[in-house]
Amino acid sequence: MATREADIRARDVRVDLLEIGRMIEPGSRVLDIGCGDGDLLYHLVHDRRVDARGMELTREGVNACVARGLSVVQGDADRDLVDYPTGAFDYAVLSQTLQAMRDTRAGLEQMLRIGKRAIVSFPNFGYWRVRMQLLFKGRMPDTETLEYPWYNTPNIHLCTIRDFIELCDDLGITIERFLAVDAGGKRSRRVHSTRRANLMAEQALFLLAFNGERDDSGAPVYR
Amino acid sequence: MNSIALPHPNYVEARRQHGQDDDPRGSVMRIDAVPFRLVSGAELPEVTVAYQTYGTLNANKSNAVLICHALTLDQHVANPHPITGKEGWWESAVGPGRIIDTNRFYVICANVLGGCLGTTGPKEINPSTGREWGIDFPVITIGDMVRLQAAFLDQLGIPDLFCVIGGSMGGMQVLDWAARYPERVFSAIPVATTARHSAQNIAFHEVGRQAIMADPEWRGGSYYGGPGPKAGLSVARMAAHITYLSEAGLHAKFGRKLQNREALTFGFDADFQIESYLRHQGSTFVDRFDANSYLYITRAMDYFDLAADYGGLLANAFKGTKARFCVASFTSDWLYPTAESRAIVHALNAVAAAVSFVEFETDKGHDAFLLDVPEFYDVLRGFIGAAAEKRGL
Numbered sequence: 052m053a054t055r056e057a058d059i060r061a062r063d064v065r066v067d068l069l070e071i072g073r074m075i076e077p078g079s080r081v082l083d084i085g086c087g088d089g090d091l092l093y094h095l096v097h098d099r100r101v102d103a104r105g106m107e108l109t110r111e112g113v114n115a116c117v118a119r120g121l122s123v124v125q126g127d128a129d130r131d132l133v134d135y136p137t138g139a140f141d142y143a144v145l146s147q148t149l150q151a152m153r154d155t156r157a158g159l160e161q162m163l164r165i166g167k168r169a170i171v172s173f174p175n176f177g178y179w180r181v182r183m184q185l186l187f188k189g190r191m192p193d194t195e196t197l198e199y200p201w202y203n204t205p206n207i208h209l210c211t212i213r214d215f216i217e218l219c220d221d222l223g224i225t226i227e228r229f230l231a232v233d234a235g236g237k238r239s240r241r242v243h244s245t246r247r248a249n250l251m252a253e254q255a256l257f258l259l260a261f262n263g264e265r266d267d268s269g270a271p272v273y274r
Numbered sequence: 275m276n277s278i279a280l281p282h283p284n285y286v287e288a289r290r291q292h293g294q295d296d297d298p299r300g301s302v303m304r305i306d307a308v309p310f311r312l313v314s315g316a317e318l319p320e321v322t323v324a325y326q327t328y329g330t331l332n333a334n335k336s337n338a339v340l341i342c343h344a345l346t347l348d349q350h351v352a353n354p355h356p357i358t359g360k361e362g363w364w365e366s367a368v369g370p371g372r373i374i375d376t377n378r379f380y381v382i383c384a385n386v387l388g389g390c391l392g393t394t395g396p397k398e399i400n401p402s403t404g405r406e407w408g409i410d411f412p413v414i415t416i417g418d419m420v421r422l423q424a425a426f427l428d429q430l431g432i433p434d435l436f437c438v439i440g441g442s443m444g445g446m447q448v449l450d451w452a453a454r455y456p457e458r459v460f461s462a463i464p465v466a467t468t469a470r471h472s473a474q475n476i477a478f479h480e481v482g483r484q485a486i487m488a489d490p491e492w493r494g495g496s497y498y499g500g501p502g503p504k505a506g507l508s509v510a511r512m513a514a515h516i517t518y519l520s521e522a523g524l525h526a527k528f529g530r531k532l533q534n535r536e537a538l539t540f541g542f543d544a545d546f547q548i549e550s551y552l553r554h555q556g557s558t559f560v561d562r563f564d565a566n567s568y569l570y571i572t573r574a575m576d577y578f579d580l581a582a583d584y585g586g587l588l589a590n591a592f593k594g595t596k597a598r599f600c601v602a603s604f605t606s607d608w609l610y611p612t613a614e615s616r617a618i619v620h621a622l623n624a625v626a627a628a629v630s631f632v633e634f635e636t637d638k639g640h641d642a643f644l645l646d647v648p649e650f651y652d653v654l655r656g657f658i659g660a661a662a663e664k665r666g667l
Contacts, residue, residue, distance in 0.1 A: 080626065104628070110635065110649075117600065117630045117653045120660020124619055124631040134620045 055098055064094050067232045067256060071144060071170055072099045074228065074258050079141040082106065082165060084128045084158075085148030089116035096121065104140075106131065129153045132161035137269045140166040147254075149173040150206040156218065162259075163224060164270045169259040172232070177211030177249040196253055212249040219259065223274045228258035282359030301325050302392055307425050316412035320401050323426045324392020325349050325384035328368065329376035331432070337667050338432045339374055340423065341383040342440030342447035344644075345571055346511075346563055348391040349383045352376070356391075357562045366646045373655045378667065379436065384426055386419045386447075388571050390564035393422075397498060397564045407566075409495030414570055416443070416578045420450040424458070434458040436665055437658065441465035441643030442610065443571070446578050449618065452599070453580060453591035461598045461661040463654070466607050466643040468614035469588050469621070470579035475609065478517050479572040482510030486565045495566050507565040508556030515555045520606035520639035524548060581621075588621035595622075598664070599629040600657040602650060604642040630657060 059069070068091045075081060077100040086092050086105030089112070095101040105123035107113045116123035124131075128145075129152055143166030145158070150173050152158040162169040174196035175181075181192040191201040199206065210218075219226055231240055231252030248255070261271040302324045309317035326349045331338060341351050341364070348355075352362040352369050368374045374381055385393035388411070396411040403410075427435075438451045438459055445467025452462045468475070486492055489506030497503060516524075528548040532538070535545065544550040584590035599622055603615035612633045622629040634650045636642045642650070 110632065113630070113632045114649055114653055114656075117632060118656030120656060120663065122598065122628045122630045124623070124629060125633055126631075134623060136624050136626075139623070139626055 059094070059098055062094075064090070064098075067172055067254065068094050068146070070230055070232070070256055071095075071146065071172070072101075074170055075099060075101055075142055077101060080104075080139070081142045081144060082135070082140045083144045083146065084132070084162070085145060085151070086116060086121075086123060087112050089119050089121045089123065091144065091146055092116060092121045092123070093119055128158055132158065132165060135161075135165045137164050138167060142166050142168050142170055144170045146170075146172050147174070150209050152208060155208045155210075156222070159218070159224070159259075160222065160271070160273055163261040167260070168227070169224075170257070171215075171259060172254060172256040173210070173215070174206070175212050175231075175249065175252050175255050176209040177213060178253050179250050180253075182250075194253070212245055212252060212255045215255065215257070216245060219257075221274060223261065223263040223271075225260045225262050226257055227260050230256040232256055282354065282356055284354035284359035301327065303426060303429060305422070305425050306429060310422065310425070312412055312418045313415045314413055318394060318412070321387070321394045321422060321425075322392065322398070323384050323394075323422065324389075325382060325426070326351060326353060327383075328352055328381040329379055331380040332667075335432055336434075336436060336665060337379045338427075338435050339379045339381045339437045339439065340427070340435050340451075341368070341374070341381060342423075342438065342444035342451075343383060343386065344440070344442040344444050345514075345575065346559070346568075347444075348389065349385045350391075351381070351383045355562070358558070363644060367651065367654070373651055373658060374437075374439070378662070380432075382427075382430070382432075384423055386443075386571065387422045388414045388419070388567055388574060390567040395564070396495070396566035396570055406496075406498040408498070409566060409569070411566070411570060413577075414574050416446045416450050416574050417454065417583070419574065420447050420454055423447070423451075424455060427458075435460065436667065437461045437463065437661065439463040439465070440467075442467055442640065443575055445610075446575065446580075449580055449591075450578075452595060452597050453584065456592075456595045456597065459595075459597045460665055461600070461657075463600045463602070463657065464615075464618065465602045466604055466610050466615075466640055467618075468578075468610045469581060469591075469618050471576050472614075476576045478514065478609075479576055481513050483569050483572060485509040485513065486569060489565075492565065495569075497565070502560070503565045504557075504560040507560045507563065507568060508553075510565075510568060511559040511563075512552040512556040515552060517609045518639055518641040520608065520637050522606060522637040523639050526637060588617065589624035592622055592625045592627055595625060595627050597627070598657075598661055599627055600653070601629060601631040602643075602653065603631075603633045604638065604640070604647070604650075605633060605635050606637050607640040607642065609640040 081103040083105045086107045092103050092105045095103040106126045113123050113125045143162040184192040231248045232254040264272040305321040310321045311317050347363050351364045370377045385391045388395045396407045400407040438448045440448045445464035448462050448464040452459050486506040489503035492503035531547045533547045533550040580591050581588040601615050603612040619631045
């Protein structure tokens with residue numbers, strides 16, 4: 052639809068959100084965890100015909116979303132994901148929030164219990180500029196994606212792409228797709244070497260699934 | 275009897291302006307589907323519903339909004355009250371161009387079953403005795419209130435509701451509507467409410483009821499024609515009113531300020547402003563509310579436990595619902611605290627319902643649902659607007 056495409060361009064939807072949208076088939080049921088002001092939700096609902104819901108910690112974010120006509124529940128991803136039933140969604144999305152969770156591993160486990168698949172994006176701490184700042188300046192990195200000073204950053208569980216891949220391996224989670232995204236979410240590209248991406252990618256975007264053993268309730272049995 | 279026979283001049287004038295001055299009590303409908311069988315098994319041989327409507331029903335009857343009122347409120351949502359002459363209890367949200375836009379929606383509010391402003395209740399005449407029901411009136415439930423509203427809407431010719439909205443006991447009715455008649459509810463907004471009355475909720479109600487029944491003028495419920503249990507009802511209202519406010523709100527408004535005096539009087543007069551305020555709340559309440567109605571409606575609220583009606587699991591109540599929900603609570607509401615709303619949200623999540631939930635920051639306590647909390651109104655406007663778009667309104 053030409054008008055739809057024009058509308059997306061007019062709203063200047065970030066490329067990483069468009070990429071997430073492309074990973075999700077129309078008609079799917081999606082939970083966006085930490086949905087902020089609802090930019091991704093709005094894109095999914097209006098441009099992709101996805102049945103998307105949100106969870107957001109801040110009252111301001113929830114208000115903004117509901118005022119946009121989106122279905123969003125005020126909640127804390129670290130505490131409230133356990134209340135969602137197993138397999139309730141086709142996709143659980145965690146966009147730029149992974150590094151701010153208190154218990155990242157449990158959060159990831161919950162996502163692949165609630166959703167048949169999970170989509171996760173996060174800033175890559177292995178990015179060469181981050182490494183350079185530590186190596187040459189001896190200072191905590193200050194980049195476009197890591198803009199908070201070390202003493203009051205919400206980003207308490209930073210990781211590199213390789214770290215994340217290792218966690219997925221440990222849990223028996225399958226990586227179905229992987230994209231490298233630049234800081235502003237302006238450009239994305241397929242990457243064949245995760246080792247290279249770990250150095251070159253400012254942000255990472257993963258599509259995950261759990262294909263292992265499940266218990267009677269259908270919940271994954273993680274390693 | 276009480277002063278309903280003499281409506282307030284403001285109300286009379288408002289009705290005259292609407293071309294309704296022929297009927298000073300407002301619109302009343304006699305329900306055809308009688309006897310009306312209650313959850314308890316008892317039957318009401320005759321039932322009347324008193325109601326107000328605002329706006330116009332559209333051609334395909336898709337723009338009806340039902341407002342469910344709280345314990346001591348009534349159908350006068352957006353017009354002057356017939357007894358007090360004060361403006362409607364939700365005039366800040368309901369009216370032309372307002373959040374519940376009467377230019378766009380057909381807004382209905384009916385006095386609940388057991389109420390005292392025209393709908394059948396304990397102060398109406400028992401057809402079998404020719405006298406007021408008093409405590410011979412059968413005990414009713416929230417479900418009975420909702421079933422009567424449904425029968426009433428059937429008779430009005432309204433197949434389904436674009437939106438059911440209500441706070442407090444009104445929110446209980448909203449939940450019961452969504453559970454009982456899922457195909458008749460397009461969107462539901464339960465505000466500052468709970469899916470079941472807690473021990474603390476029941477306890478406060480029991481204090482109120484005992485205050486009424488301890489008043490000698492209650493006379494076993496047969497006080498009609500006499501002065502009635504004004505002192506008891508007034509105390510019940512005072513106790514309840516405290517639960518509608520917050521400690522912080524009370525402190526901000528009254529603190530320890532004295533009432534029209536420079537020093538303590540060393541007596542039991544209303545030295546403090548808060549005392550004077552509560553006494554005023556109590557004494558004005560008895561002019562507009564029937565003590566027996568207070569007993570029956572508080573009982574209905576105490577009996578409310580939606581999960582119990584659905585095998586003990588609240589989620590079962592909402593299984594398969596297509597309705598869009600907007601659940602709202604207020605930080606300083608300790609009568610129906612946010613945890614109660616969260617329980618509702620969890621149940622709705624469990625059945626994959628389209629639910630939004632917001633907790634609003636305010637020191638206004640439970641009463642916040644009646645007040646113009648700007649963020650709350652923004653969210654209501656957004657939710658209703660988006661739902662209306664979805665409905666094609």
